[in-house]
Amino acid sequence: MSFLDDFLIRAALAGLGVALAAAPLGCFVVWRRMAYFGDATAHASILGVALALALDVPVFGGVLVVALAMAVVVSGLTGRGYAMDTLLGVLAHSSLAFGLVAVSFVPGVRIDLMAYLFGDILAVSRMDLLVIWGGALLVILLLRWRWNGLLTATLNPDLAYAAGIDPRREQLVLTLALALVVAVAIKVVGVLLIAAMLIIPAATARPFAATPERMAVAAMAAGTVSVLGGLQLSFSADAPAGPSIVCLAAVLFTLSSGLRLLTRR
Amino acid sequence: MSLVTIQGAAFRHSGSPVLSGVDFSIDAGEIVTVVGPNGSGKSTLLRGIIGALKPCEGSVTRAGGLRIGYVPQKLHIDPTLPLSVRRFLSLPRRVSDGAAEKALERAGAGKLSGRQMAGLSGGQFQRVLLARALLNDPQLLILDEATQGLDQPGSAAFYRQIEEVRRTIGCAVLMVSHELHVVMAASDRVICLNGHICCEGAPEHVASAPEYRALFGSGTQGALALYRHEHNHSHGEGCGHEHDPSHEAAE
Numbered sequence: 001m002s003f004l005d006d007f008l009i010r011a012a013l014a015g016l017g018v019a020l021a022a023a024p025l026g027c028f029v030v031w032r033r034m035a036y037f038g039d040a041t042a043h044a045s046i047l048g049v050a051l052a053l054a055l056d057v058p059v060f061g062g063v064l065v066v067a068l069a070m071a072v073v074v075s076g077l078t079g080r081g082y083a084m085d086t087l088l089g090v091l092a093h094s095s096l097a098f099g100l101v102a103v104s105f106v107p108g109v110r111i112d113l114m115a116y117l118f119g120d121i122l123a124v125s126r127m128d129l130l131v132i133w134g135g136a137l138l139v140i141l142l143l144r145w146r147w148n149g150l151l152t153a154t155l156n157p158d159l160a161y162a163a164g165i166d167p168r169r170e171q172l173v174l175t176l177a178l179a180l181v182v183a184v185a186i187k188v189v190g191v192l193l194i195a196a197m198l199i200i201p202a203a204t205a206r207p208f209a210a211t212p213e214r215m216a217v218a219a220m221a222a223g224t225v226s227v228l229g230g231l232q233l234s235f236s237a238d239a240p241a242g243p244s245i246v247c248l249a250a251v252l253f254t255l256s257s258g259l260r261l262l263t264r265r
Numbered sequence: 266m267s268l269v270t271i272q273g274a275a276f277r278h279s280g281s282p283v284l285s286g287v288d289f290s291i292d293a294g295e296i297v298t299v300v301g302p303n304g305s306g307k308s309t310l311l312r313g314i315i316g317a318l319k320p321c322e323g324s325v326t327r328a329g330g331l332r333i334g335y336v337p338q339k340l341h342i343d344p345t346l347p348l349s350v351r352r353f354l355s356l357p358r359r360v361s362d363g364a365a366e367k368a369l370e371r372a373g374a375g376k377l378s379g380r381q382m383a384g385l386s387g388g389q390f391q392r393v394l395l396a397r398a399l400l401n402d403p404q405l406l407i408l409d410e411a412t413q414g415l416d417q418p419g420s421a422a423f424y425r426q427i428e429e430v431r432r433t434i435g436c437a438v439l440m441v442s443h444e445l446h447v448v449m450a451a452s453d454r455v456i457c458l459n460g461h462i463c464c465e466g467a468p469e470h471v472a473s474a475p476e477y478r479a480l481f482g483s484g485t486q487g488a489l490a491l492y493r494h495e496h497n498h499s500h501g502e503g504c505g506h507e508h509d510p511s512h513e514a515a516e
Contacts (some may be wrong), residue, residue: 022361030345031343031345031346032343033343072502100291112302148355148357149355149357155340155342155346155348155353156336156341158312158315158317158335159337160334160357160405161312161315161316162315162316162317162318162333162334163335163358164316164336176298189318202345206345208437210349211347211348211349211352212348212352213352215346215347218461
C-alpha cells in the first residue's frame with residue numbers, strides 16, 4: 001500500500017508534472033508567438049499514437065518521434081514561401097486528419113480515441129507517472145540550462161549572434177522541449193488541449209510579472225492551481241478531467257486580464 | 266593588428282546578392298562610418314562582421330577573442346515579455362549591479378535600472394541598448410542606424426554620448442548612419458556603400474568625392490534628398506553589379 005494507489009493522487013501528480021514543465025516553455029511560446037506551432041506539434045502527435053499502436057511500441061516513444069519530426073519540419077519550412085500561419089494551419093490539421101485515419105486502421109483492440117484527444121488523466125499508471133515526471137524534469141532542466149541564451153535569441157537573433165549565441169541552436173532546444181512536453185501531456189490533457197496548457201498559464205501570469213523569470217514562476221503557479229482545481233471540479237461535478245483543467249485555466253486567465261484592466265485605470 | 270578584416274567578401278540575402286567585392290578592415294580605436302542609400306547593404310555588412318551572416322565568397326576574420334558591443338537597428342520587444350532594464354543588461358551573461366550601473370551611467374541612462382523596457386522613450390531605449398553593448402568592455406562598438414526614430418536633437422545628443430564613450434574606453438566604433446553632417450566630422454574614415462564599396466577615405470575626401478556626391482547630392486542636411494546615382498565612375502574588374510545609367514530613389 002502506498003499513497004500512489006489512489007488514482008486521484010496519481011492524477012494530481014501527473015497533472016502537476018505537466019503543468020510545471022509546460023508553464024516555462026509556454027512563456028517562450030507566447031513571447032515568440034509560437035502558439036500555432038505548439039498546436040501543430042500537438043495535433044501531429046495523434047499520428048504518433050497510431051504508429052506506436054501499429055508497431056506495438058510505447059505510445060510515449062511514438063508521440064515523441066512524430067512530434068519532434070513535425071517540429072523539425074515546421075522549423076525547416078519557415079520562411080520558404082508560405083506565411084507561417086498558413087503553413088501551420090495546413091500541417092496541424094492535415095496531420096491530425098492523417099492521424100485519425102491511421103488510428104482507424106490499427107488492427108486488434110479498438111482504442112479509445114477520446115482518451116488520446118482529450119486525455120485520460122484518471123487512468124494514469126505508476127509507469128505513466130514515471131515517464132511524465134522524467135520528461136517534465138528533462139524539459140525544466142533543459143530550459144534552465146539554456147535560459148539566458150533562449151531569452152537573448154528570443155529578443156533578437158542578431159543580438160544573440162553578437163554575443164556568440166547561435167539562435168538556430170536555441171530554436172532547436174525549444175523544439176525538443178516542445179516535443180517532450182507534447183509527449184508527456186498527451187495522457188493528461190490529450191492532443192487537442194495541450195496547447196492550452198502551454199499558453200493559458202503563461203498568458204495568465206503576464207500581468208503579475210516584471211521579469212521573465214517571475215513570469216515563468218507565476219505561470220507554474222497558475223498551471224498548478226488549474227490542475228488541482230480542475231481535478232477537484234471534475235471529481236465533484238463528474239465532468240471530464242482534462243477539459244475541466246483547461247476550463248479552470250481559462251477562468252484564471254479571465255480573472256487576471258480583468259485585474260489588469262482594473263489596475264491600469 | 267586589425268580587429269576585423271574582410272577580404273573579397275560577397276554576401277547574399279535570401280538568395281539575391283547584396284554586397285560583393287568587399288575589402289574592409291578596422292583598427293583599434295578607429296571611428297568608421299558607413300553611409301549608403303537604403304538597400305545598399307549597410308546592415309548586411311554589419312551582420313557579416315558580427316557573424317550573423319556568412320560570406321558566400323571571400324573571408325571575414327575577427328581578431329582572436331574580439332569583444333564586440335552591438336547596438337541593433339531596432340529591437341522589438343514583444344509586449345508579452347516582461348523585461349526590466351536591469352534584467353535586460355544581464356542577458357545573456359549575468360552582470361553585477363555595479364557593472365550595470367556603470368554601463369548605464371556611461372550611456373547616459375542612469376536611474377533607468379528599475380524601469381520596464383517597454384515603457385522607455387525612444388532615446389532612453391537606445392541608451393539602454395548602448396549600455397548593454399558597453400558591458401563587456403568592447404574593443405569594437407557596432408551601431409546600426411542607432412538613431413533611427415530619434416529627432417535631430419535626440420540623435421545629436423546620442424552621437425555626443427558615443428564620442429564620450431569612445432574617449433573613456435577607447436574602443437573602435439563602426440556605425441551606419443544617414444545623418445551624415447552629424448557623423449562625418451567625428452569619423453576617421455567614411456565608407457560609401459552601394460552594393461559594393463563606392464569610395465572610402467577621410468570625411469573631407471569622401472564628402473568631395475564624385476561617387477559620394479552622386480549618391481547623396483552636395484547639400485544633404487538630413488532632409489529629403491533626391492538620390493540620383495549617376496554611374497560615371499569605374500569599379501574595375503569583377504565588382505559584379507550593373508547599374509542603370511541613371512536611377513532615382515527618394516532617400
